[in-house]
Amino acid sequence: MKFSVKWLRDYINIDLSVEELSDALTFSGIEVENVEISPLAKELESVVIARVVECKPHPRKDSLYICMVDEGTEVRQVVCGAPNTRIGIKTAYIPSGKHLCDLHVKKAEIKGVLSDGMLCSEQELGLSNDHKGIIELPGDTCVGGKIVDYFELDDVTFDVEITPNRPDLLAIRGIARDISANLNIDTNFKEVKELDFYPDLTPSEHLVENLADRLCPRYLGTVINNVVIKESPLWLKKRLQAIGVKPVNNVVDISNFVMMEYGHPLHAFDIDKLSGRKIIVRKAHKGEKIEALDHRTYSLSDQELVIADSEKPVAIAGIIGGVDSSITESTTSILLETANFDYASIRKTSKKFKIFTDSSYRFERNLSSDTVPFIASKAIEMIIDLCQGKPISYQDSYPSREILSDVGLRISRTNQLLATNLTKEEIIAYLERLQLKVIDSTDERIKFSIPHFRKDLTREIDLIEEVIRLYGYNRVGQDSKVVTKSLTDKKRFKITRQITDFLFYNGFSEAINSSFTDKNSTETLKITEEDYRNSFIDIENPIGVDSSVMRTSLLPGLLKNVMLNISNGREDIKMFEIGKIYYDCHDKPEEKVFLTGVIVGNNNPKHWQINVHNSDIFSVKGIVQSLLDCLNKRVTYIATENSSYLQKGQEIKIISGEKIIGEIGKLDPLIAKKFDLQQPLYLFDINVDLILELYREKDLVYTEVVRYPEVERDISFIVSKKISHSNLLDTIKSVDTDYIKEVRLIDQFKGKNIPEDCRSLTYRLKLSSSAGTLTDNDIQQLMNNIFAKLSAEYTINKR
Amino acid sequence: MNREFDDLLHELKQSLKIAENDYDLNNIRSQFLGKKSRISKMMKQIGSIEPAKRPLFGKKINEIKQQIDSLIVSRADEIEQHQYEETLAKEQVDLTMPGVQPPVGSLHPLTLMRRELEDIFISLGFDVVEGYDIEDEYHNFDALNTPENHPARNEMDTFYIKASNTRPKQSNNRLLLRSQTSTMQVRTMENNQPPIKMVSIGRCYRNDKPDKSHSPFFHQMEGLTVDEGINFLDLRDILIKFARLMFGESIQWRFRPHYFPFTEPSAEFDIRCFKCYGEGCSICKQSGWIEIGGAGMVDTNVFDIVGIDSEKYTGYAFGLGIDRITMLKYRIPDIRLLFENDLRFLEQFR
């Protein structure tokens, strides 16, 4: 549904910005889909007022003039063929290079004379059908001004979505009414005259015969004579054009205008073409045909409601008129149809014939029969005014009045449901803004009568909804101190599950051990006195000496579990525990969640197809790498030698920023011996609380996929064992950041043909470019650069 | 002439017979149809033939060419079919042999239960909060309406933290290991105003001699709802919803009056024994009912202590023994099995 701001302001005196009006609509429940400059204003944007300062005939063609035109800033030469072209005329000028509707105005030679721009007729400007000559503006018009401003075409068009329960909002008056209620500003609707205001308009008995009053609850026909069919005045066309309705002629434009104003369709017949000069509302006869205004012929069954004359259908009721009885330029008498139809029947017929008109769209939403006299009167008034029409007779078939039931509302129920504290007076004030009227009331209950255009209000809850709509959905609860917030630590919840699941799916079994331990547990691991793991929290009344303190590490428990399972005959063990450790930190007890894992034996079980791989430090490092990658933790792994229980040269610290968040390593064989552990044991120990502290939610943003193929290239070289992989990797990656997508170490070789203190490494590079397929040349160049950079920084030998 | 053609075809057939692959076939094609083939040479001789016979000759050559081509093509189809069958035969394997399985470990049964509880209560609109194991007397007892000398305050049951040099003994509020997750009721209400709807799962400690149903540390879930208009029916409703989600729609239940210092009225919540259906068995200790947890309406004294308006708000609280429910659900006879971490036990829970 479209409306323009200027049209809206015919009914309500508002001076709001587009944003303010959008907000007012939004909080009325009217969704704003689009806001734009009115089409006509947009089209005429570049047209300015200009004065012809020179005018002489074209030497090569009689009917043409060569004019010099002052358009405010410059004087331009224009060739024009309009007969009224003359010196001094003020008219509309469009410069070359601009568009007027679909016409692109170009600088061109016309019969050998340069024409820079164009002078326009009213028709060309879309203002009227007048194409006799260029538009003539009064002498006092300001040269250089915009045509849009002069004709006040600058309007803003809103396209809004109306929910199906609110046909009353398919009307610009309806929207004004809702905004008025929402902002508590009065409307300035003009009173519509009663039909008996018109002295010559007399009731008739022979105009309308309603044979289907169940499907047509009301039919008001009015005959208007002396009608002059012509073009509508500019103001009316502006209104219609602003909402995208094409002006046709005064009678058609008036019916469109009134429909948009009231949301209730109406139709005009040429009464001279109605056989018997009367209307019969009836079901169609099987096999009857009608050619509709869309120039298609419809074959009717006895299910459809038609408007007929004494012989044949002249319209498919409420949906579309027939061609034969339509208004033409020669029409002088019309029969104006203002009626209401059963919405279900309209919908059925419209669906059956696949005809969807502004009219069917509204009727199928259950309109009110009581709007009928208003639209009739408004249309009559306009037809008298704009078509010199003389209303002479009417007949109003309205066999059973439409009566809307009164609706009651309980104050306590309203407040309970809405969480408000509204008084009876406040509730009444809100609903009266919507033109509901109090019928009667007690302290607790108010009974309202419903205005005829609000058929959707039938139950208490409907009224409660209207109250909160006007009170404000977002105002509810604003004055209460309660802020609803979640107490769940979602990050911890999610990450804990992610970690446990990751390890589970990678072959680890979860252990849960006692929180108690004995003091010797750290002694065995040679943990130094000052380490936090020796700041035990002692239990005053322990259950035994081996559980006299709280655990400060998950490792002793897991080592115990490993021993148990080895003694049960297990060889390959992967276990982890995620749980709290407790220690004394400056006289306050601290509780931290740690994740500790151990691997003993083979990394994978024996399988007929796959070789067994002994676990080593890289098995456990790989697990931690993948785990932390999943948690989006950017960390570095640094070789260290300061843990008392890890074997020298088999110890890695996991660093994030300044903080050590964990370690990876191999249990020192001497310590393993104390546990009677023969096999190598690899472990990781990670502070989960620190991970949570440093965790950032993954910021997943799509980066464009390179559309060109990836190329793989290997680079192999011999280098001193002292140079670390991570240094080499950094160097390779630093050569180019655009083409190198991935660098992967795929081989290490020591021994034969390689010096004792050296190793040979092979890296595989994935290369691609978003600019195009990489040529052999590009690739060779890049590989050379990499090799040059490596050679510059280290002593390497290409293999 | 015809003789020559017959020879040619015979020769072709011999060659095709020994052809094995596309390479051989391509050679044959160029040998018999290529520029230097005999047929090409014959074609070139057309000039030397008397004009009247030329059309017939040309027609004959074309026929032979087509014949050669179709023989080669049909042999190519044969070879392709043969290769396809060979591939199928080669890839006949014993499909009962094991696939390459990525390794899978196991999740601890308590973790499985914890997740199930969390998911159930999240679906019922509860927040999940975390608490501390090391608490003080105030949060474990006093604030829960269990002042000193209260008969319910069994000192013997509670582990106390030993005072240290740096942490002198505070005789009026000693540190301890919480004996119940109900401490989380106090912690949550101290820090938040209603509406509150939370559960908290955690470890508790009691100085019990370990046996098949007791462990000095164990796990509980605490639930708490505080809002305007919360009533006893809300409590019963939420626990029945929980029991149905956990043990099935057809579960039978009952509430028994009970006593807890921090709720009033207080109750214990039983479900029908899912093994004997009420007949009496070892799981239900012949009673036909299994106790699931304790519950009640939050005592107004607790509200007063934590500073929540007890006239405006009401609430309910409940506590469930997680180890106990886990043992019931998985039919684990001895609580100690849960903490031994024997892989033969753990690996049953995948």
Ligand SMILES: [Zn+2]
């Ligand atoms: Zn039983």
